[in-house]
Amino acid sequence: MSFLKLNHISHQYFHDKGYTKSVDNISMAIEEGAFISVLGPSGCGKTTLLSIISGIIQPTHGEVLLRNQPLSNTASGIGYMLQQDYLFPWKTILDNVLTGPKIQSKETEQTKDKAIQILHEIGLANVVHSYPKSLSGGMRQRAALARTLMTDPNLLLLDEPFSALDYQTKLKLEDLVSSLLKEYNKTSILVTHDIGEAIAMSDRIFLMKANPGEIAEIFEVPIEIRNLQPFQARKHLKYQLLFDRIWEELNELENKHPV
Ligand SMILES: Nc1ncnc2c1ncn2[C@@H]1O[C@H](COP(=O)(O)OP(=O)(O)OP(=O)(O)O)[C@@H](O)[C@H]1O
DSSP states (O other): OOSEEEEEEEEEEEETTEEEEEEEEEEEEEOTTOEEEEEOOTTSSHHHHHHHHHTSSOOSEEEEEETTEEGGGSOOOEEEEESSOOOOTTSOHHHHHTHHHHHTTOOOHHHHHHHHHHHHHTTOGGGTTSOGGGSOHHHHHHHHHHHHHHTOOSEEEEESTTTTSOHHHHHHHHHHHHHHHHHTTOEEEEEESOHHHHHHHOSEEEEEETTTBEEEEEEEOOHHHHTSOHHHHTTSHHHHHHHHHHHHHHHHHHHHSOO
16 A cells, blocks of 8 residues: 555646646655655646645645545644745744644653754754754754654655755755654655755656646666665766756756746
């Protein structure tokens, strides 16, 4: 049984000039613990697809099943990591991480210990009582991830979480996030424009085309790359070969289906 299944998902945005077909006939089967990337040109429907998976918007056709249940039947437990960290500036890092338990009135000594443990693992032990404004962009993103992990989500949706960071911070964070999500056995879907990031982090890559957004091709990332941390993966010959294949395919798609 697949952990997450998308069956023939299509969606249209209706507006005063008619409608825009955002995604068309998308099917995916994702196993538990897998790391999946969705790659494609601007406007091909990546964010719309994530919004459908999270249940924020409803597909016009098709269904999303989480552990074989329609999304609406599940206490879905979906976590997000976005480009912006959305930390509360007036709360310490620890209190930010404890936001979920606090909202659910489940804040106890145990949840506090768990939050501190996650902050340790994520390399933020020495800023537990600091405020977000004193942290770098990379540290803030790590705090946002700690807050997400604190809610113990079944599924993590990562919408370009590294794209606002400088290159060095981004590479370091990719390694950290990758090892942490493996350790916690989280199923994750990453939306990105970055071919290298998709290859270095994923088990499988869905390449989309625009107009309308459809899956153009699926790439399995070779096991030799998947066994490496993203930074090391980038040095592997098979990484380069896959990068070139996807690069060519993406260029071809952009020429055939301009946005
Ligand atoms: N609220 C909306 N109303 C109407 N059309 C929309 C709306 N949001 C997105 N679209 C259109 O739907 C299509 C898919 O958009 P979406 O934002 O999902 O693509 P994307 O691949 O995430 O783009 P990007 O990489 O630039 O973030 C595009 O043609 C876009 O213009």
